[in-house]
Amino acid sequence: MESVEKPRVRVVGEEKVKLKKSFVKPWMGIKYLFKKPVTIKIPYEKIEPAPKYRGFHTLDWKKCIGCNFCGQICPARAIEMTWIEVDGKVEKRPHPKVDYGRCTFCQFCVDVCPTGALGHVENYYLTTAGLEEDLQLYDWVPIDPKKVRELNEKFNDYRFPVERIKFNKETKEVTYYLRDGTEFKFKILGYGLKPPAAAKPKPAAKPAEKPAEKKEEPKSKEKKE
C-alpha cells in the first residue's frame, strides 16, 4: 500500500505567468481603429442558426399517439395534452400543446417522443406586443413539420410560423393564421388525458385504460387550476 503514487501536479512558476506592468503596451490596443469591425449589422445582414438549433416545436399529427411522455419529461411543465377536433373529426388521441411562456427549449420532449411525432425546427424568433390577443401566440399545438419547412423556404427569417392565433371561447374554435396567409382551423374539446364528453362516443373504450396510470391524473388537474 505504500507504493501508492502521489498524483503528480505540475505547478508553473509564478514568475512565468506574472506579467510585467507596462506604460506603452496598452497603445497596442489602438491598432483595431483602422480594422474592419466584427459586428453583424442585424437588420441588413443575416445569421444562420446552427442546423439543429433548438427552436420551436413541430408535431406530426398523424404520428402522435398521445402517450404524454413529453408531458411527463417536460421540466417546465409546459406541455399539456389537448383533445382536438379537426374538420369535424375528433382525434383519437390527445396532442401536446406547448406553452412558450414556460418552455425552456431543452427539447427533452423531442428526444423522448417514441414515434418521432414531436420534432423541432431552427426557428427561434417570436416577438409580440403585450396585448391579450397577441399573447395567444405563445400557446399552440405545434403544426406539421412540412408546413413549417415550407414557410421557412418562403421567408427564410426564422420567425414563428404563425402570425396570429384566434381562440373563440364559445365555439372553442382555434384559428392559426399562418404567415403565407393560409388559415388552419381546429377545435379544442378539452385538456388533460381523460377524454372530454364531446370526444367520448367513439374512443370511449380506449381512454378507459388510461386511468390505470394514476400518476398523471392529479397533474392534469393541477394544470387546470
Added chain:
Amino acid sequence: MIDWKLILEAIGILIYATFMGFIFMGIERKAMARIQRRIGPPIYQPIIDTLKLLGKKESVSHGFIYDFGPIFALGATITALLFLPVANFQLFSSNADLIVVAYLLEVPMLGIMLGAMSSGNPYSAVGVQRGLLTMVAMQLPYGLALIAIVQHFETFKLSEIVALQSLNGWSILVPALLLAMIVFDIVFQAMLGLEPFDIITAPAEISMGPMVEYGGKHAAILFTQHAVQLFAETTFFTILFLGGASNLLELLIKQIAVLFIAIFVASIYPRFTIDQAAKFFWKWPTIIGIIAVLLTM
C-alpha cells in the same frame, strides 16, 4: 446702446460651439467603438439623445439649487467660451483672460456638484467628494502648465499668445512648453472626465456619480454643457499649444487632433481609484510641470 452685432456674434459662436461639441461627442463614441471593433452609433447620436431628453414629460426636481446647478454649469461654460478667441472672433477680452478662461473651465464641475449635493443621494455625495478631490489634485499640475506658458510668452492675453505663436512658431516646438503640454494633456483628461480620471462619474462603480439623480431636462442641460465644454476645452488647448487658428477649418482640424489623443488615452487605460489619481497628479505631472516652469525662467 445695445450692441446688436456683438449679440448676434455671440449667438452664432454659441450655436456653432454647441453643434460642434455634440459632433465631438459623437466622434468620441464612434472612435471608441471602432477601437473596440464595434461600429458604434452614428456621429449625430448625442444630438438625438439630447433631443430625446428634452422631450421627456416628467423631470424630477429636488428644489431650487438642484435646478440651478446645471444652469450655473452651462452658464460658466458659455462665459468661458465667449472669452476664447475662436478662430478670429474674440468677443470679450481683458488683460488677463487666460486666467479667467482657465478658472471658468473649472467652474462647471462646481455647478454640477452644487446641484448634485442638493439631491441628497448618497451616490451623488460619493461622486461629489471624488470630484472635488480630483479637482484639488489636478489644480497643481494645471497651474504649473499655465505658469510655464505665461512665463514663456510674458503675457496673460490669449490673443497675444496666439499672435506670438504665429510669429515664432507653435509653442510645442519649445522644449519647455512641450513638457507643459504633456502635463496639460494629462490634466485635460481629468477635465473632460475621460477614462483614466473619470472617477467623478465612474460608470459601473458608483452608478453615475453626481449625475445619478439627473434625468429629463436637467440631463439635457448637462449634455449640452458637456458639449460646449468639450468645444471650449479643445479650443483652449489649441490656443495655448497648437498656435491657435486663423479660420474655423484649421481650428476644427486641430481640435479633432487634440480630441483623438484624449480618446486614445481614454480607450486604452483603465480607471484610477481616487487615491491613486491624487497620488499620480502630485507625482509625475507635478514633477514635469516644475521642470517646465524652471526651464522657462
